[in-house]
Amino acid sequence: MKFPYTDIVLEHFRHPRNVGKIENPDGKATEGSPACGDMVSVYIKVDPKTNTIADVKFESYGCASNIATGSIITELAKGKTLDEAKNITWKEASDALGGLPKIKAHCSVLAVEGLRSAIQNYEERHGLIKEKVPTTVEIVRQRLRKVVNPLTGLNVVRTNLVQDIKVKDGVVTVLVDLPRDHQFVHNIKDEILEKIEPLWDVKEVVVEFTE
Amino acid sequence: MTGEEMADRLIYLDNAAATRLDEQVLEAMRPYFFDTYAVATSEFGYSQGIEAREVLDEARAALANALGAAPEEFIFTSGSTESSNIALKGVALALSKKKGKHIIVSKIEDFPVLHSAQALEKQGFQVTYLDVDGEGFVDLDRLRGSITNETILVSIQHANQEIGTIQDVEAVGRICREEEVLFHTDATHTFTRVPLDMKKIAVDLITVSAHTIHGPKGTGGLCIRQGTQIAKWVDGGFQEFNLRAGLENIPGAVGFAKAVKLVTSKETKRLQEMRDHLIDRMLAEIPHSTLNGHRWKRLPQNANITFHFVEGESITLHLDMHGFAVSTGSACFSRSLEASHVITGIGGDHERAHGSIRFTFGRYNTMEDVDAVVRALAEIVEELRNISPLGKNEEKEEV
Numbered sequence: 001m002k003f004p005y006t007d008i009v010l011e012h013f014r015h016p017r018n019v020g021k022i023e024n025p026d027g028k029a030t031e032g033s034p035a036c037g038d039m040v041s042v043y044i045k046v047d048p049k050t051n052t053i054a055d056v057k058f059e060s061y062g063c064a065s066n067i068a069t070g071s072i073i074t075e076l077a078k079g080k081t082l083d084e085a086k087n088i089t090w091k092e093a094s095d096a097l098g099g100l101p102k103i104k105a106h107c108s109v110l111a112v113e114g115l116r117s118a119i120q121n122y123e124e125r126h127g128l129i130k131e132k133v134p135t136t137v138e139i140v141r142q143r144l145r146k147v148v149n150p151l152t153g154l155n156v157v158r159t160n161l162v163q164d165i166k167v168k169d170g171v172v173t174v175l176v177d178l179p180r181d182h183q184f185v186h187n188i189k190d191e192i193l194e195k196i197e198p199l200w201d202v203k204e205v206v207v208e209f210t211e
Numbered sequence: 212m213t214g215e216e217m218a219d220r221l222i223y224l225d226n227a228a229a230t231r232l233d234e235q236v237l238e239a240m241r242p243y244f245f246d247t248y249a250v251a252t253s254e255f256g257y258s259q260g261i262e263a264r265e266v267l268d269e270a271r272a273a274l275a276n277a278l279g280a281a282p283e284e285f286i287f288t289s290g291s292t293e294s295s296n297i298a299l300k301g302v303a304l305a306l307s308k309k310k311g312k313h314i315i316v317s318k319i320e321d322f323p324v325l326h327s328a329q330a331l332e333k334q335g336f337q338v339t340y341l342d343v344d345g346e347g348f349v350d351l352d353r354l355r356g357s358i359t360n361e362t363i364l365v366s367i368q369h370a371n372q373e374i375g376t377i378q379d380v381e382a383v384g385r386i387c388r389e390e391e392v393l394f395h396t397d398a399t400h401t402f403t404r405v406p407l408d409m410k411k412i413a414v415d416l417i418t419v420s421a422h423t424i425h426g427p428k429g430t431g432g433l434c435i436r437q438g439t440q441i442a443k444w445v446d447g448g449f450q451e452f453n454l455r456a457g458l459e460n461i462p463g464a465v466g467f468a469k470a471v472k473l474v475t476s477k478e479t480k481r482l483q484e485m486r487d488h489l490i491d492r493m494l495a496e497i498p499h500s501t502l503n504g505h506r507w508k509r510l511p512q513n514a515n516i517t518f519h520f521v522e523g524e525s526i527t528l529h530l531d532m533h534g535f536a537v538s539t540g541s542a543c544f545s546r547s548l549e550a551s552h553v554i555t556g557i558g559g560d561h562e563r564a565h566g567s568i569r570f571t572f573g574r575y576n577t578m579e580d581v582d583a584v585v586r587a588l589a590e591i592v593e594e595l596r597n598i599s600p601l602g603k604n605e606e607k608e609e610v
Binding site: 001003004005010013014016019020030037038039040041059060061062063064066067103104106107150181183184186187 | 329333520521522523524525528529531532541542543544546547548549550561562564565597598599600601
């Protein structure tokens, strides 16, 4: 039989580790992809003495790569310090699984982001809230690094798909170097909106395409 | 891959995508690969070519007859994709200067029709994409209201490829005839299973294919009512009444005709019984499952069910490891990463497409297959719901 995933992915998909909720978690987050519809929730318990992750669990409403990444990320994060855990990348998760198909990057990156957001949630609850800074082109660019180009599995900034970013009077305009009828236009647009619209001072996000 | 989930036998429930070839079809085709392999010549050609011509004519007559058409109204193509391309683009090319540039299609057509319409739009045609209701039916009043003096073609499928909804093509044909507009229907999934007779129904162009009825892949046909204005789209020689150039696929044509001959109403009834058994059991035994499409006005071989709170690609992969082949409308499964346009077209949200599974039956399925897939799915859905962040409260309420 031929399956589209590595044996490690299939093993985690069939027997996912650390599944479920944590009662009274120290941090929790849910990340969803509007493009593919997948969703993942991550719950953490923090040991305040060592600042490490004492326990971590996840839940997935997603495809095989979403489930497998949720599972591996909990294994990678357990026992790590918050800073170490925050810096776990999609690439590390993917490598630990023996590699994921590029087109699946945007469903599997959710678990990685879910872990980061859960840690951020913990930090915010413990008085580490950052001050509100006005949105700049650079902040938009940083956020767009989380939008994956499904053709390459890499983010749209790195693959030079983002040709121009304008920020003016609360209106963010992103020019994407793709024809309007490209196969992935809809989900790239949805993901850009998802990442930029929540910025506190952004009133409107306009996504334009070059052709 | 080894382990407890490995299956020893494949239970194939994706017969809308492709079917296993019937051995009798292969036997019928065989001589035209090895013995009579010549090109079909004119009646003044050499003997093997004349023989090939006669065999092709016989196959054509059989296929035309199955649609209530005359032999000269049926052309062979490479499949339903090409047939629908010829229908839409051929009519557009023939009538754009004479009559107008407006085309009407339903929103839930299969890609050959939908994408041909979109391609024509880019060439300056206007296309109306008709909405459908929650079960996939086109509103006939809205269809009539959309027709203008510029309208040249209405293309509405006989039945839907995903949710199986059968349209009232008789009424669509009547409207088109009254409004003097050509009517094309994609009958890829209904051909030989649901009656469609050109003598009784005012349809001008019909797309059919062999791959859905245990015939060879790469063989289809387009039925074109006598007098229909249509331009040649595939240029080359003068084959297929000078409407579709290219060397005739004689083994394909013979196999297609044989495949049609092998379909019986008894078999279709058997498929329908499997469909009904599957729908009844799934809805009764798996909580939070919803049927997509109409309960009765649907393809006899099609069931499509959404299992809420879980994702379709996860279901199909688990089923695959248990030895079942099915398909899903989930975005994660598609090459475009977009949720099924059919499920969203019937007003379903992304979530409804996310957990939708299509089961399509064929000649080699049995009632035991249905019971086996229900058993496997009940377990898989429960397992996946255990790891899902959604639906926990709803389930508790029901228990």
